[in-house]
Amino acid sequence: MAEVLVLAELNPAGGGVRKTTLEALTAARALGEPSAVVVGAPGTAAGVKDALAEYGAATVYVAEAPEIDEYLVAPKAEVLAQLVGEKSPAAVVIPSSPEGKEIAARLAVRTGSGFLTDVTEIAADGTATQVAFAGATIVHSQVTTGTPIYTLRGNSVTPEPAPAAGAEQPVSVSVSDAAKQARVVDRVVEQKSSRPELTEASIVVSGGRGVASAENFAIIEALADSLGGAVGASRAAVDSGFYPHSFQVGQTGKTVSPQLYVAVGISGAIQHRAGMQTSKTIVAINKDPEAPIFELADFGVVGDLNTVVPAATEQITARK
Amino acid sequence: MNIVVLVKQVPDSGSERKLDPSDNTVARASADNVINEMDEYAIEEALTIKEAQGGEVTVLTVGPDSATDAIRKALSMGADKAVHVSDEAIHGSDALQISAVLAAALQQLEYDLVLCGAEATDSQMSVMPALLAERLGIPQLSGARKLTVEGSTARIERQTDGGYWAVEAPLPAIVSTWDTINEPRYPSFKGIMAAKKKPVETKSLADLGVDPSTVGLAAASTKVLDFAGRPPKGEGVKVTDEGDGAQKLVDFLASQKIV
Numbered sequence: 001m002a003e004v005l006v007l008a009e010l011n012p013a014g015g016g017v018r019k020t021t022l023e024a025l026t027a028a029r030a031l032g033e034p035s036a037v038v039v040g041a042p043g044t045a046a047g048v049k050d051a052l053a054e055y056g057a058a059t060v061y062v063a064e065a066p067e068i069d070e071y072l073v074a075p076k077a078e079v080l081a082q083l084v085g086e087k088s089p090a091a092v093v094i095p096s097s098p099e100g101k102e103i104a105a106r107l108a109v110r111t112g113s114g115f116l117t118d119v120t121e122i123a124a125d126g127t128a129t130q131v132a133f134a135g136a137t138i139v140h141s142q143v144t145t146g147t148p149i150y151t152l153r154g155n156s157v158t159p160e161p162a163p164a165a166g167a168e169q170p171v172s173v174s175v176s177d178a179a180k181q182a183r184v185v186d187r188v189v190e191q192k193s194s195r196p197e198l199t200e201a202s203i204v205v206s207g208g209r210g211v212a213s214a215e216n217f218a219i220i221e222a223l224a225d226s227l228g229g230a231v232g233a234s235r236a237a238v239d240s241g242f243y244p245h246s247f248q249v250g251q252t253g254k255t256v257s258p259q260l261y262v263a264v265g266i267s268g269a270i271q272h273r274a275g276m277q278t279s280k281t282i283v284a285i286n287k288d289p290e291a292p293i294f295e296l297a298d299f300g301v302v303g304d305l306n307t308v309v310p311a312a313t314e315q316i317t318a319r320k
Numbered sequence: 321m322n323i324v325v326l327v328k329q330v331p332d333s334g335s336e337r338k339l340d341p342s343d344n345t346v347a348r349a350s351a352d353n354v355i356n357e358m359d360e361y362a363i364e365e366a367l368t369i370k371e372a373q374g375g376e377v378t379v380l381t382v383g384p385d386s387a388t389d390a391i392r393k394a395l396s397m398g399a400d401k402a403v404h405v406s407d408e409a410i411h412g413s414d415a416l417q418i419s420a421v422l423a424a425a426l427q428q429l430e431y432d433l434v435l436c437g438a439e440a441t442d443s444q445m446s447v448m449p450a451l452l453a454e455r456l457g458i459p460q461l462s463g464a465r466k467l468t469v470e471g472s473t474a475r476i477e478r479q480t481d482g483g484y485w486a487v488e489a490p491l492p493a494i495v496s497t498w499d500t501i502n503e504p505r506y507p508s509f510k511g512i513m514a515a516k517k518k519p520v521e522t523k524s525l526a527d528l529g530v531d532p533s534t535v536g537l538a539a540a541s542t543k544v545l546d547f548a549g550r551p552p553k554g555e556g557v558k559v560t561d562e563g564d565g566a567q568k569l570v571d572f573l574a575s576q577k578i579v
Binding site: 105 | 334449451540550570
């Protein structure tokens with residue numbers, strides 16, 4: 001069976017494999033037998049090998065060197081290019097984070113291959129599905145040159161276990177000087193949160209201008225916590241200073257595709273729809289019955305968010 | 321400090337955007353075309369650095385003749401001159417091919433810094449800095465919410481989930497900017513008038529030494545097979561809260577087995 005390389009995306013500081021990696025391993029099985037590639041500082045692979053094997057990695061290539069994490073993107077692309085050269089895989093699948101897309105781009109140049117970003121599905125013949133123009137258009141594409149490289153959008157595929165050997169195979173790493181130019185000198189966490197990552201969460205509760213203040217975002221957070229979801233915000237809410245930019249959902253923010261998206265006090269401008277339109281189930285709470293968000297909503301409540309949201313939170317908590 | 325800002329003309333993200341069924345490329349002729357919103361932040365950043373450190377700001381775009389409008393916008397904000405790569409053969413090129421054309425154009429310019437928006441609102445790939453860094457052998461400082469240039473070093477805060485990474489690199493480097501980095505200026509009347517006299521150099525693939533057979537739809541390394549409008553969602557349920565809105569909402573979530 002053809003080998004498909006899957007780049008493992010890991011949580012920082014030994015936090016294990018990200019769900020996006022399990023999704024990528026699952027999607028890769030349509031094309032052949034997945035091999036996971038772990039690229040990072042020494043010791044990175046030890047804690048994640050079992051999870052990779054559980055989700056179908058027949059082989060786990062381990063490329064560890066101290067300088068990999070010291071420089072942005074380029075060293076990881078270099079290691080992958082080396083492996084593509086050695087193993088001639090049928091394809092490469094990478095989780096579609098900002099870094100993942102940049103690794104794919106550099107890998108494409110290095111290997112003379114085509115690449116497709118933010119795919120939501122990969123078929124056995126290599127045809128990928130992409131969602132264009134804020135979710136309005138569904139596109140089917142193929143790579144026609146070289147080793148097809150795909151980045152898989154988070155939450156597009158349900159991870160399914162498929163236990164495999166996970167045989168560890170060390171890869172010798174020598175990072176070139178060309179890949180050691182953009183040095184990461186500090187990693188700063190500004191918001192520590194126990195909530196799931198916005199792009200990975202299966203439930204997202206977002207607040208908009210209607211939430212009316214930064215303090216009042218507490219009711220959005222409380223609803224999100226009752227559902228075990230992540231918190232998002234519209235651009236209008238972010239621009240008004242209600243919530244930090246890194247939680248912005250929309251054309252100029254994150255694109256999310258959760259099982260449930262709850263839009264609270266969000267009118268539903270194209271800017272926002274671009275980031276959430278492909279969510280499976282959409283719920284909207286807004287006092288304006290004409291708000292365009294209701295056109296997208298599977299269930300809408302016309303009412304005051306300040307009464308509806310806390311009441312819903314209370315009832316959801318009571319059901320547990 | 322000589323800065324080149326990459327700009328792209330895109331269909332307005334606030335209007336209806338389509339693919340052209342004749343060749344599955346973005347329908348640009350029928351679209352309401354504007355400068356990519358995210359590029360305005362890169363232009364603003366370039367102008368701010370120039371005002372503090374001197375030098376020249378050059379706008380570089382690849383696109384059809386109508387892309388002149390995007391160039392004029394950049395020049396009216398205060399950029400000094402522009403290079404417009406326009407060639408029929410480029411139509412239908414994918415990101416890899418465009419990066420080869422941009423790289424060839426950059427090699428004919430003198431620059432310390434290349435700036436661009438962190439994404440184009442039409443393709444949303446966010447890969448041009450990585451592609452150009454790989455092709456030109458210069459460092460990639462992408463996804464910046466803050467940029468500092470001191471002497472021969474550029475330093476950014478790269479936006480991450482819940483924080484940032486501080487990343488630094490020697491010049492020349494390519495930097496992409498998010499919309500949190502600054503507040504772009506509006507072109508003044510004086511700026512708009514001055515832009516009309518600023519030099520715009522049009523270059524063909526031959527001028528850049530790029531073989532036309534390597535670009536365009538036929539030579540692309542990816543191919544759009546087909547596309548369709550997203551099937552419309554079925555009519556949803558909308559209730560008006562009369563004290564029972566939350567209850568009905570939770571009932572709905574329960575019916576979906578979410579709670």
